[in-house]
Amino acid sequence: xxxxxxxxxxxxxxxxxxxxxxxxxxxxxxxxxxxxxxxxxxxxxxxxxxxxxxxxxxxxxxxxxxxxxxxxxxxxxxxxxxxxxxxxxxxxxxxxxxxxxxxxxxxxxxxxxxxxxxxxxxxxxxxxxxxxxxxxxxxxxxxxxxxxxxxxxxxxxxxxxxxxxxxxxxxxxxxxxxxxxxxxxxxxxxxxxxxxxxxxxxxxx
Numbered sequence: 001x002x003x004x005x006x007x008x009x010x011x012x013x014x015x016x017x018x019x020x021x022x023x024x025x026x027x028x029x030x031x032x033x034x035x036x037x038x039x040x041x042x043x044x045x046x047x048x049x050x051x052x053x054x055x056x057x058x059x060x061x062x063x064x065x066x067x068x069x070x071x072x073x074x075x076x077x078x079x080x081x082x083x084x085x086x087x088x089x090x091x092x093x094x095x096x097x098x099x100x101x102x103x104x105x106x107x108x109x110x111x112x113x114x115x116x117x118x119x120x121x122x123x124x125x126x127x128x129x130x131x132x133x134x135x136x137x138x139x140x141x142x143x144x145x146x147x148x149x150x151x152x153x154x155x156x157x158x159x160x161x162x163x164x165x166x167x168x169x170x171x172x173x174x175x176x177x178x179x180x181x182x183x184x185x186x187x188x189x190x191x192x193x194x195x196x197x198x199x200x201x202x203x204x205x
Contacts, residue, residue: 002199003038005065006030007055009045009080011183018185022192024199030059036067040074040198043081044185046145049105050092052080062098069100069177074201077179082150082172085179091148101174102153108146111165117147122162124170124182130159132171132178134197140190142170142182150181 004015006028019026026042027034035041043065045052056062069075077085086097089105097105108116123139144162150169152158160171160180171180178198184191 001038002026002040002042003035004028004042004044005035005061005081007045007052007059007061009047009052009055011046011079012044014183015042015044015078015185018192018195019199022196022199030061032060032064035061035064036071038068038073040076040201041065041068042076042078042198043084044078045080045084047080048091049080049083049089049097049148050095052084053092053095053097056084056098065098066100072176074176074198075178076198077177078185079146079181079183082179082181083148085172085177086150086152089148100177101157101172103157103169104151104153105148106151108149108168109165114165116165117145118149118164118168119145122164122170122182124160124162127159130171130173131201132173132180132194132197133160136190136193136197142180142184142187142190144170144182146181 083105086103121141126133126138157172162170184194
């Protein structure tokens with residue numbers, strides 16, 4: 001069973017629908033025991049970094065997420081869920097993120113002719129050894145909606161990038177932690193393949 005963390009963020013139901021489409025049992029929950037015993041866990045979401053961290057703390061989910069990751073359960077962050085995995089965000093200075101991976105979230109720089117938020121389809125440059133992108137062609141298009149982007153501290157964690165005003169770290173992998181800035185659940189057949197790859201991951205981290 002795949003558990004989808006419920007912390008009052010937007011866009012959680014669409015991830016559940018994608019899982020159901022792929023024939024995978026998925027449950028939206030904030031129950032600690034259910035999350036800790038799930039085969040895999042997803043942290044999706046759309047919203048503000050500071051508000052999201054406040055909700056995770058309010059529901060006692062920060063320590064639960066730390067336990068999930070420490071026991072090598074495959075963990076996938078999507079959009080805001082990717083950003084929360086890191087140390088801090090320019091969106092809400094002084095609010096610490098989960099700090100599970102080193103790096104910070106920065107505002108996409110203004111650029112003539114480009115709108116912020118970055119909303120729409122962009123191609124991604126995929127690292128060939130990525131586990132999340134197996135059977136996904138390089139330069140595939142995926143769907144983004146965001147005003148802030150990841151600048152990961154460790155280049156080896158970055159498995160996909162895109163260009164929009166700057167180089168955006170679009171996806172990361174580190175042991176059992178996986179994350180996408182874009183929305184695989186809204187990225188057509190490419191996104192479904194990415195989610196299928198996550199579903200089929202073996203716990204050999």
